[in-house]
Amino acid sequence: MTNVDSGTDAEWDGLDLSDAERAALHDLQLSVEHVHRAYGTLLEFHHQLGHAMDHMSDAEDHLRTADHEEWANELRDDHLPAGAISDQWTFELVEEFRREFLDEVDAFEESVRQELADGLDHVTERRQKRKLRERAERDG
Numbered sequence: 323m324t325n326v327d328s329g330t331d332a333e334w335d336g337l338d339l340s341d342a343e344r345a346a347l348h349d350l351q352l353s354v355e356h357v358h359r360a361y362g363t364l365l366e367f368h369h370q371l372g373h374a375m376d377h378m379s380d381a382e383d384h385l386r387t388a389d390h391e392e393w394a395n396e397l398r399d400d401h402l403p404a405g406a407i408s409d410q411w412t413f414e415l416v417e418e419f420r421r422e423f424l425d426e427v428d429a430f431e432e433s434v435r436q437e438l439a440d441g442l443d444h445v446t447e448r449r450q451k452r453k454l455r456e457r458a459e460r461d462g
Contacts, residue, residue: 339445343438348446350431357427364419368412378402 339347378397385394406412432441439445 337439337442337445339438344445344449347435347439350434351443354427354431357424361416361419361424364416368416371406371412375402 378401382394382397382402385391385397405414407415410418435441435443442448
């Protein structure tokens with residue numbers, strides 16, 4: 323997602339958004355932020371499983387040292403090369419998620435934001451900031 327400069331009040335004033343458009347932009351941005359958080363969780367899963375596989379490999383070595391060749395061979399042949407889900411390794415899941423979902427959702431949100439708000443992001447928050455500052459100036 324390409325972020326535009328933080329935006330000035332003048333940029334905000336130039337936007338003529340309906341309440342529905344503003345709500346749509348806000349929901350889209352929140353959804354994209356949650357998709358990015360999900361991606362982070364998927365990366366964490368990828369890293370955790372990688373550490374688990376490292377320990378499994380160490381266990382294979384220790385089993386061999388302890389003369390348990392059958393178990394060591396089972397780890398080597400059946401568990402270490404196996405994919406995490408449907409024979410895919412976690413790096414493949416990460417790549418596919420990014421390519422097939424994350425990048426497309428980012429591009430869609432950016433195109434809608436570009437069309438409706440000249441690329442300006444956080445339109446709801448900008449409106450809230452402006453209203454709170456105006457109230458503070460007026461009442462303060």
